[in-house]
Amino acid sequence: MSLITHHEVPIPGTYMFDGRAAMKGYALNKMCYSFNNAENRAEFKNDEDAYCTKYGLNDEQRKAIHERNVLAMIHAGGCIYYLAKFAGIFGLNVQEIGAQQTGMTLEAFRQKLKDQGE
Amino acid sequence: MARVVGGLTTSHIPAIGNAVPREKELANDPYWKPFFAAYPPARAWLQKMNPDVAVVIYNDHGLNFFLDKMPTFAIGAAARYENADEGWGIPKTPPYQGDPELSWHIIESLVADEFDITSCQEMLVDHGFTVPMSLFWPGNSYGGIKTVPVCINTVQHPLPSPLRCFKLGQAIGRAIESYPKDLKVVVLGTGGMSHQLDGERAGFINKKFDLLCLDKLVNEPEFLTKYSIHELVREAGAQGAEFILWLAMRGVLHGHVTKIHSSYHIAVSNTATGLLVLENAA
Numbered sequence: 001m002s003l004i005t006h007h008e009v010p011i012p013g014t015y016m017f018d019g020r021a022a023m024k025g026y027a028l029n030k031m032c033y034s035f036n037n038a039e040n041r042a043e044f045k046n047d048e049d050a051y052c053t054k055y056g057l058n059d060e061q062r063k064a065i066h067e068r069n070v071l072a073m074i075h076a077g078g079c080i081y082y083l084a085k086f087a088g089i090f091g092l093n094v095q096e097i098g099a100q101q102t103g104m105t106l107e108a109f110r111q112k113l114k115d116q117g118e
Numbered sequence: 119m120a121r122v123v124g125g126l127t128t129s130h131i132p133a134i135g136n137a138v139p140r141e142k143e144l145a146n147d148p149y150w151k152p153f154f155a156a157y158p159p160a161r162a163w164l165q166k167m168n169p170d171v172a173v174v175i176y177n178d179h180g181l182n183f184f185l186d187k188m189p190t191f192a193i194g195a196a197a198r199y200e201n202a203d204e205g206w207g208i209p210k211t212p213p214y215q216g217d218p219e220l221s222w223h224i225i226e227s228l229v230a231d232e233f234d235i236t237s238c239q240e241m242l243v244d245h246g247f248t249v250p251m252s253l254f255w256p257g258n259s260y261g262g263i264k265t266v267p268v269c270i271n272t273v274q275h276p277l278p279s280p281l282r283c284f285k286l287g288q289a290i291g292r293a294i295e296s297y298p299k300d301l302k303v304v305v306l307g308t309g310g311m312s313h314q315l316d317g318e319r320a321g322f323i324n325k326k327f328d329l330l331c332l333d334k335l336v337n338e339p340e341f342l343t344k345y346s347i348h349e350l351v352r353e354a355g356a357q358g359a360e361f362i363l364w365l366a367m368r369g370v371l372h373g374h375v376t377k378i379h380s381s382y383h384i385a386v387s388n389t390a391t392g393l394l395v396l397e398n399a400a
């Protein structure tokens with residue numbers, strides 16, 4: 001039978017969003033979940049700091065949000081499904097987020113996707 | 119008695135939700151052409167089978183469920199399901215008809231079968247549910263079909279194992295077959311195939327593994343139930359673990375399964391897309 005995930009050999013560059021991460025990132029993810037609502041998106045855009053305070057983000061999470069740094073958000077407990085809603089506010093799609101996290105240009109990232117089909 | 123006529127699997131990428139209303143104008147677009155070209159045979163098969171109900175096995179990506187309450191298995195029991203704003207602006211789709219009587223029959227049967235289910239009398243359905251419906255019923259022509267949403271947690275680990283999801287599907291199959299009304303039921307498994315959105319491994323795709331899955335799912339699904347979630351994430355990527363939804367779909371098909379159509383394409387958005395049409399004979 002399979003064992004609990006964090007006892008397994010880690011997969012490089014891959015983060016299991018488990019209970020530990022879900023606890024750590026709760027405030028950040030809750031804020032991003034609120035972006036399902038257009039009024040909340042507008043409120044965030046109007047005053048980012050106040051919005052982060054309203055949701056109780058810690059310093060690490062605030063910094064990651066401020067810098068639009070997706071990897072830092074993940075390290076701060078962010079879950080990509082909710083973070084995608086944050087990225088959506090800035091019109092960033094998952095390819096652009098992928099390029100950012102892998103340190104590639106968008107063109108190179110797209111080429112990498114394509115090449116895996118050969 | 120109700121009868122499962124077959125199953126369909128498809129990717130449910132949000133980008134498709136944006137493209138699908140423009141399918142005609144994108145027919146010769148080099149990016150979209152190979153993707154959309156795969157769907158007419160699936161639609162033709164659906165039209166021929168003319169099902170009354172679609173059981174849609176999908177995952178929610180943070181529209182209906184948040185981390186405050188995260189059910190492993192949730193089933194809709196509403197007369198109607200709505201889509202809503204997910205934050206990044208794919209067009210909202212028209213509402214979906216439910217079948218509360220069949221939903222409760224499935225829920226009761228599953229709990230009797232030792233699957234502990236969260237029943238939902240209100241449930242928003244996100245792109246995991248809506249994109250496949252728009253793909254299989256072009257122009258959102260799903261008005262005549264009733265739906266039963268089955269939502270499996272793929273957001274927060276621990277996720278239910280591939281074996282557990284396959285067994286859930288088998289139990290759903292038994293539930294449908296014990297339903298006294300004469301209904302033709304089609305089952306959808308959505309999501310996949312290999313993809314990873316987050317981390318330094320973002321953009322990971324594994325064609326070899328996807329093709330193995332597409333092949334084994336038809337006649338040897340038990341082979342795929344031997345994977346752990348961790349192994350599935352390693353082979354298919356962090357979000358490729360959505361393949362458990364396909365395995366649940368396959369579990370529902372108890373009879374003699376014939377492959378009608380399949381397709382595989384790299385890539386739409388960050389994802390290898392897959393399509394499979396399986397007919398289920400008694």
Ligand SMILES: [Fe+2]
Pocket residue numbers: 130179246309310357360
């Ligand atoms: Fe998904």
